[in-house]
């Protein structure tokens with residue numbers, strides 16, 4: 001379930017292996033991932049071109065094409081991006097492959113076909129069309145901006161954190177970690193949080209996401225890289241709170257399964 005830290009990892013893969021290399025061929029093995037965009041149009045926009053910059057916004061990855069457009073990649077619940085050094089080393093569920101002239105391929109994988117690969121004329125317009133809120137790690141998205149964004153919402157804090165139109169990048173998994181670190185009950189209404197809770201929410205949102213990015217942990221992979229005292233390695237039925245040892249509570253919020261500590265996150 002790729003979230004901000006995972007997509008930041010995919011951005012690294014793209015930046016390290018795919019920039020300033022001429023794309024020889026684009027192979028689309030399942031056109032459904034392009035939505036309404038015709039395969040021919042997609043391929044001809046990229047073949048012979050180079051990607052020159054990578055940018056992430058929330059869970060979306062974008063790469064600037066030297067001819068002026070942007071390649072957009074969204075991973076849904078089961079997508080990924082890998083560099084393939086050797087011919088024939090394509091991972092399972094590769095839906096789009098970008099072959100570089102004599103220098104490996106970039107493989108977009110997607111097990112469940114939820115997600116999208118596309119083209120955009122302009123990155124900022126694309127972000128606006130997707131109705132994405134500010135990226136959770138955008139420096140301009142400071143505490144005051146968070147307060148303004150959430151205080152009029154009369155919804156539980158976990159759903160608000162996961163709402164890409166409010167804040168982009170956080171999903172079901174990292175919202176649990178952020179709320180655990182901030183010691184906030186996930187079902188508490190965001191407009192009812194005390195100023196101190198709201199401050200902790202902002203601080204922990206930044207800290208948790210930055211820590212995951214720095215340590216190259218994902219939402220389901222490399223959780224052992226997270227610091228001691230993090231919830232995610234214990235985030236399962238029968239898992240224990242890393243702080244007080246209580247059995248974690250399983251919650252259903254908006255059709256998603258969340259985890260919290262009934263002792264550390266009061267009222268949970």
Ligand SMILES: [Zn+2]
Nearest residue numbers: 241244261264
């Ligand atoms: Zn606890």
